Amino acid sequence: MNAVEVRDLHYQFGETKAVDGVDLTVRPGEIFGLLGPNGAGKTTTIRAITALLPVPTGVIEVFGLDVAKRRMAVRRLIGYVPQQLSADGSLSGVENVSLFARLFDVPRRQRKAKVDEALEMMGLTEAARRLAKTYSGGMIRRLELAQALVSSPQLLILDEPTIGLDPIARGSVWERIAAVRAETGMTVLLTTHYMEEAEQSCDRVGLMHRGRLGKLGTPRALIDEIKGGTLEDVFRAYAAGEQDEEQKGLRDVRATRRTAGRLG
């Protein structure tokens, strides 16, 4: 059984075809990266898989459960970190994670242990009692990972986990993701537009452009296909000319910075 199975997904916002016929399979236990420039449709795909967007039956399955029919059951299997830095700045680290333990019905007896364990995995034990608004961007991302992990999900979904972070914070986020996977064998589905990071950290990647998923495979295989280079080159070869997306990219980064600024 696959972790995620997407068959011919379409999603439109008014006239904008955000996702235009995507087929996608994520295997259990792998780190799968959905790659593409801003506006490619990555977030929309993720939001469809988490049932935040209405999708017809028979299009998306998570561990064999149809997302359209078994929404609540699917959500019990998922830990989700959205693109924006979304931890609550007016709560402490522990409180942020405990909320999600409650929302996922982690039994009261195990709650404290689970919360501590999740915070520890993300290296936040020291900072756990401080308000999240005192955290750096990288710490907030790790706190959000802790929130997503506290329910022991089968599938961790991360939308642009390193966007807006400095290089050191990015490195530490990737390290933690790798550690979680190594320790738990959890499936990870993530999106990013940093090709280099994906090349290093993902088992398989899918290249997305203008709502379509063009290429799919291990970074190695894709690079071999164009006879050497980087994933960045693969992408360039696959999709040339994206001047208009450049501008969208700037807008997106600014929005994330604003979020980071608001949280302190």
Added chain:
Amino acid sequence: MSVPLAAPPAGWAEADRRLGPRLILSRVVALCVVEIQKLSHDRSELITRAVQPALWLVIFGTTFTKLHVIPTGGVPYLDFLAPGVLAQSVLFVSIFYGIQIIWERDAGVLAKLMVTPTPRAALVTGKAFAAGVRGLAQAVVVYAIAELLGVRFTVNPLRLLGVIAVVLLGAAFFCCLSVTIAGLVLSRDRMMGIGQAIMMPLFFASNALYPVELMPGWLQVINHVNPLSYQVEALRGLLIGTPARLPLCFGVLVAATAVGIAGASGLLARLAR
């Protein structure tokens, strides 16, 4: 390979069947706990929020008590006004939740909450009672200010329980109303404007400041469909013992809250899209 996180203990699957009231209750508790934690971190907010009701009571209340221009049937005007100001400040606190939910939408918080096994109605009910928690904190502050100014509120525990229920229901309803509006307008700026624009009419077209009998006919009509008036009537009856149609007031508040929760949950998906 140790698997501490990947496999949820078998017992958890049971929670899947915990639908309906128990699930809603657990989400309400979760969101109220968060609200209490936030309050405990930022107590200064309670003080800043106390300024406005204090001004109403001190300036408006004491002046009009002396002037004796508003006939309140033997009750000092300040006593008459205090439950109205209490209701008003709870209203102001809860209207803020619509702005907050748009902010949460923009920040991705709402999406994250919605990707938990929490039905929309449970999420809205949780928010509504979280607003109730804040409303209660606010009510305690106003109660204290009024006592300081010499208003003799009831100390009967049964009546105070009634007051708590009325405050919770009122806050829950106005929170849902504002979330519903948020779901319709979808923008923070417009929501701020509309929040301001509805708060004042709700307040002035109610019995918070003056008895219904003083209102012109058209205002009395509005007053009849304004849940704030029922909230004030009940609070006044419970706190200072003026005549109140308590069963009717509770009935209206419970019904309004139920409709509010249904309306807000219906629009929540729109917010998340």
